[in-house]
Amino acid sequence: MMVPPFIRTFKYIFMCLFVTFLLACSISLFLIPPSGKEDCRCPSGQTLTPTFDNSHLLGVVVPFRDRFEELLEFAPHIVKFLTAQKINHKIFIINQVDQYRFNRASLINVGFKLAVSAGCDYIAMHDVDLLPLNTNLSYHYPTTTLCHIASPEYHPRYHYNSFVGGILIIKKEDFIRVNGMSNKYWGWGLEDDEFFVRLKEAGLNVSRPTNLTTGIENTFRHIHDRVWRKRDMAKCFNQKEVTRRRDRLTGLRDVAYTIRSKHQLSVDSSTVTIVNTELRCNRTVTPWCLCSAEKKKETSNRQGKGR
Numbered sequence: 001m002m003v004p005p006f007i008r009t010f011k012y013i014f015m016c017l018f019v020t021f022l023l024a025c026s027i028s029l030f031l032i033p034p035s036g037k038e039d040c041r042c043p044s045g046q047t048l049t050p051t052f053d054n055s056h057l058l059g060v061v062v063p064f065r066d067r068f069e070e071l072l073e074f075a076p077h078i079v080k081f082l083t084a085q086k087i088n089h090k091i092f093i094i095n096q097v098d099q100y101r102f103n104r105a106s107l108i109n110v111g112f113k114l115a116v117s118a119g120c121d122y123i124a125m126h127d128v129d130l131l132p133l134n135t136n137l138s139y140h141y142p143t144t145t146l147c148h149i150a151s152p153e154y155h156p157r158y159h160y161n162s163f164v165g166g167i168l169i170i171k172k173e174d175f176i177r178v179n180g181m182s183n184k185y186w187g188w189g190l191e192d193d194e195f196f197v198r199l200k201e202a203g204l205n206v207s208r209p210t211n212l213t214t215g216i217e218n219t220f221r222h223i224h225d226r227v228w229r230k231r232d233m234a235k236c237f238n239q240k241e242v243t244r245r246r247d248r249l250t251g252l253r254d255v256a257y258t259i260r261s262k263h264q265l266s267v268d269s270s271t272v273t274i275v276n277t278e279l280r281c282n283r284t285v286t287p288w289c290l291c292s293a294e295k296k297k298e299t300s301n302r303q304g305k306g307r
């Protein structure tokens, strides 16, 4: 029996529609992630890549001294977290081995240089004691400018709006543009607030994760025992006065240091590079890199007068 031509045409159109329908179904099943789960929260609109993106390499830069127990938790945790997001990365633990007070910002400057020479095109400035828990915190290459992962909205301890400490992701060119971080901050605090001013003056916007379903209790774990890990809050010489001001002189370009040695350390099969770093201090510019020297001087003066 002859099939009329219009029925044949109809059959072809129907087959085309059916194939298109099947294709659409498979695309939505296998390629588009279920909404609300894999959305990147920082910056909004970005999505997690299903495979490793070899066009970017993240350098995780950890300023470090005497926090071995925290490192034992941090290393496997962060490697697992980044691998789940399929992020190519290298981890640098910048271990301060000189006799001066801890200098978080200078160590980050050193770590940045090492990360860039290892091929990284963006870094995460990362405290060793702050572990990301919510899998929606994205460590991907930022689509806009900087991404402050440890947002004051979710950080367990710091809730002021200009806070940019804890964990901050920044592109190589942006870090260079602001001349990195100030080298004047020996001891605890304020170096991240000075960095915020650098970013602001350079017109660099900071984006942050939003609409997370977790809160200040469970977005991060801050492994910080305040009694055991005392913060070095001493202020000596004119430190207080100088560190309240924006530093237009020091930074990435003049950070003075010597790398003493490098070691690959594996913790539960997660490997990090330990970089033993000796910072140098210009005692004329920042005499407060050793507060105890002033105390000793004061004591000997007093003893001298007493005699």
Ligand code: UDP
Residues within 6 Å of the ligand: 062, 063, 064, 065, 066, 067, 102, 104, 126, 127, 128, 129, 130, 165, 166, 188, 224, 231
């Ligand atoms: N840090 C360190 N040893 C020190 C002081 C600080 O390793 O003696 C590093 C470590 O990565 C830590 C970060 O600097 O997470 C920030 O210091 P801290 O945790 O004391 O400050 P917080 O931001 O919790 O007040």
Ligand code: MN
Residues within 6 Å of the ligand: 127, 129, 222, 223, 224
């Ligand atoms: Mn801490």
